[in-house]
Amino acid sequence: MLRTLLVVIHDLVATALAWALGYWLRFNLDIPPVWQHGMLLTLVFVVPLQGVIAWSLGLYRGIWRFASLPDLKRIIAAVGASALAVPMLLYMLQMLSDVPRSVLLLYPVLLIIFMGGSRFIYRSWKDGHLLGFRDVTGEPVLVLGAGEAALSLLRELARSRQWHVVGLLDDDPDKYKRLLHGVPVLGPLSGIAEQALAHGVQQAIMAMPSATPAARRRAAKLATEAGLTLLTVPAFEDLLSGRVAISQMRKVELEDLLGRDRVQLDEAGLHGLLTDRVVLVTGAGGSIGSELCRQIARYSPRLLIFFDISEYAIYRIEQEFSKQFPLVSIACLVGDVRDETRLDEVFGAYRPNIVFHAAAYKHVPLMENENAWQALCNNVLGTWRVARTAIEHGVSRFVLISTDKAVNPTNVMGASKRLAEMVCQALSRNVQGTASATCFVMVRFGNVLGSSGSVIPKFREQIAWGGPVTVTHPDIVRYFMLIPEAAQLVLQAGLMGQNGEIFVLDMGEPIRIVDLARDMIRLSGFTEEDIRIEFTGLRPGEKLYEELLANGETTQPTPHPKLRVARADPFGDNAWLAELHDWLIQPVLDTASVKAGLAARIPEYHPSPSASE
Numbered sequence: 320m321l322r323t324l325l326v327v328i329h330d331l332v333a334t335a336l337a338w339a340l341g342y343w344l345r346f347n348l349d350i351p352p353v354w355q356h357g358m359l360l361t362l363v364f365v366v367p368l369q370g371v372i373a374w375s376l377g378l379y380r381g382i383w384r385f386a387s388l389p390d391l392k393r394i395i396a397a398v399g400a401s402a403l404a405v406p407m408l409l410y411m412l413q414m415l416s417d418v419p420r421s422v423l424l425l426y427p428v429l430l431i432i433f434m435g436g437s438r439f440i441y442r443s444w445k446d447g448h449l450l451g452f453r454d455v456t457g458e459p460v461l462v463l464g465a466g467e468a469a470l471s472l473l474r475e476l477a478r479s480r481q482w483h484v485v486g487l488l489d490d491d492p493d494k495y496k497r498l499l500h501g502v503p504v505l506g507p508l509s510g511i512a513e514q515a516l517a518h519g520v521q522q523a524i525m526a527m528p529s530a531t532p533a534a535r536r537r538a539a540k541l542a543t544e545a546g547l548t549l550l551t552v553p554a555f556e557d558l559l560s561g562r563v564a565i566s567q568m569r570k571v572e573l574e575d576l577l578g579r580d581r582v583q584l585d586e587a588g589l590h591g592l593l594t595d596r597v598v599l600v601t602g603a604g605g606s607i608g609s610e611l612c613r614q615i616a617r618y619s620p621r622l623l624i625f626f627d628i629s630e631y632a633i634y635r636i637e638q639e640f641s642k643q644f645p646l647v648s649i650a651c652l653v654g655d656v657r658d659e660t661r662l663d664e665v666f667g668a669y670r671p672n673i674v675f676h677a678a679a680y681k682h683v684p685l686m687e688n689e690n691a692w693q694a695l696c697n698n699v700l701g702t703w704r705v706a707r708t709a710i711e712h713g714v715s716r717f718v719l720i721s722t723d724k725a726v727n728p729t730n731v732m733g734a735s736k737r738l739a740e741m742v743c744q745a746l747s748r749n750v751q752g753t754a755s756a757t758c759f760v761m762v763r764f765g766n767v768l769g770s771s772g773s774v775i776p777k778f779r780e781q782i783a784w785g786g787p788v789t790v791t792h793p794d795i796v797r798y799f800m801l802i803p804e805a806a807q808l809v810l811q812a813g814l815m816g817q818n819g820e821i822f823v824l825d826m827g828e829p830i831r832i833v834d835l836a837r838d839m840i841r842l843s844g845f846t847e848e849d850i851r852i853e854f855t856g857l858r859p860g861e862k863l864y865e866e867l868l869a870n871g872e873t874t875q876p877t878p879h880p881k882l883r884v885a886r887a888d889p890f891g892d893n894a895w896l897a898e899l900h901d902w903l904i905q906p907v908l909d910t911a912s913v914k915a916g917l918a919a920r921i922p923e924y925h926p927s928p929s930a931s932e
Contacts, residue, residue, distance in 0.1 A: 342419070345425065357417030390435075395435075398430050461486060461514060463526065465499055465504045468528050486503050488507065522550060589810055592810075596673055597622045601677055602627055616640070624665070650669060656678045656702070676720060706743055725740060738920060745895060820884050
């Protein structure tokens with residue numbers, strides 16, 4: 320309140336000075352006594368009128384420390400209104416003849432200068448820019464990029480005493496030697512080592528949200544090779560929107576270099592699908608299942624059911640939701656997807672409308688030989704039993720989380736997921752037209768960064784231990800996406816899917832695993848001399864590259880740019896399902912029998928040579 324009062328007093332004094340200076344300039348710095356009397360008399364009315372107008376237009380809701388263009392617009396509006404109101408008031412008071420016409424023109428110009436200038440001088444002083452001097456007490460830092468994101472970042476850094484930006488680096492030659500928010504563009508990114516040495520810099524901040532993933536990886540490589548710690552802000556969209564919080568500055572992670580576009584969701588459609596519905600997620604404690612639950616919670620389901628065989632996984636997500644989503648009703652259920660009695664009990668008690676089936680064994684080498692029968696039972700029989708229970712209890716939509724490893728599979732895990740897809744396709748055809756018809760949708764995608772069992776946590780652990788980082792083959796490539804992106808696209812596909820459709824997610828460009836390893840080593844502040852990369856050979860069931868479509872399949876575009884639909888040839892009927900069920904309920908099969916049975920049922924399954932090791 321005191322600050323507002325001081326600002327009001329400042330503006331009233333500025334009004335008086337602008338009015339008096341207008342007279343002073345009008346009479347060449349020597350106001351005749353006869354006009355001095357009129358000046359003082361009219362001043363009594365002009366000052367209060369200006370104060371009332373400024374207050375009514377919200378001029379005193381701004382903060383001088385952050386004065387900007389909108390504040391200047393409000394000043395101009397207030398002074399402009401005053402420039403019209405003052406002559407009208409003086410005319411009604413029959414005092415207009417006491418004011419020279421030139422004063423009525425000079426007064427608003429001078430007042431804008433006084434009111435606007437004082438605010439921006441104050442901000443410049445607080446930001447350390449007054450008279451061209453900048454606060455150089457912070458740690459020197461280079462900013463990579465000289466676009467809109469860098470400008471937003473510089474504005475934030477200018478208010479921080481922690482950092483002192485010595486320059487920007489950008490590969491656009493038109494920007495060299497130019498100034499951005501008073502900071503020079505020193506040259507291209509390739510000169511980062513020389514610039515860091517010249518300015519004593521040990522930190523760099525990447526502000527390149529619109530750059531390609533390759534350009535970001537190059538910038539990260541150049542920075543780390545120069546011995547710099549590379550930082551970024553929490554999210555690139557925060558940079559672009561000006562919501563950057565310097566206190567949240569962090570090291571660049573591998574996810575920042577992927578360059579995945581933000582997923583555009585049909586929010587209205589997803590609200591219609593999920594809001595006030597009972598939704599069940601199997602494998603809810605896993606990396607994909609738990610993220611699905613978080614995304615579903617945004618749409619206020621009537622009840623969200625967590626179903627997982629792991630007691631600890633259920634406990635963890637229950638604890639998370641109690642803090643992060645306290646208003647979402649949840650049910651935490653432990654159970655096995657192969658347990659028909661438990662499934663019938665759960666579906667009968669809670670009557671789910673939608674099921675997302677994420678429960679699966681997915682580690683390729685682990686499932687290849689000794690655990691092949693368990694992979695088959697969990698991934699195929701478990702899917703079959705959850706799907707049949709969903710049909711029997713009138714579930715409207717069943718979404719199977721599949722994998723790119725189901726395409727032309729060379730391992731048991733991929734083949735088991737392909738067989739699970741075929742089960743859902745067969746069930747979708749055999750329930751169509753019935754009163755309890757359930758819409759089956761399958762979604763394929765590749766690896767997700769940070770998921771349990773993925774290479775990223777493994778690499779982090781190996782780097783922490785000092786290496787070596789183990790990669791199976793120098794040419795092995797994989798598709799990668801972020802866990803939230805995968806979960807969002809699963810929801811979108813679940814909304815759009817027609818019965819029996821297999822959706823393929825846009826995974827972007829495949830990435831060489833060895834390049835990921837090198838990126839992680841650099842981002843951890845090491846070189847390949849510090850942490851060496853060791854090639855260990857392909858593991859059982861592993862192939863050099865993954866595919867998203869099988870032979871004989873075609874894809875069709877959908878209204879969503881990141882989703883395509885793959886229509887496989889019709890396969891399986893009730894007799895096929897019955898024969899498959901009889902095979903799956905045997906007590907146990909050895910690995911050779913499992914692989915032989917898979918090959919007999921999946922024409923495109925061809926075990927890799929390493930799969931039999």
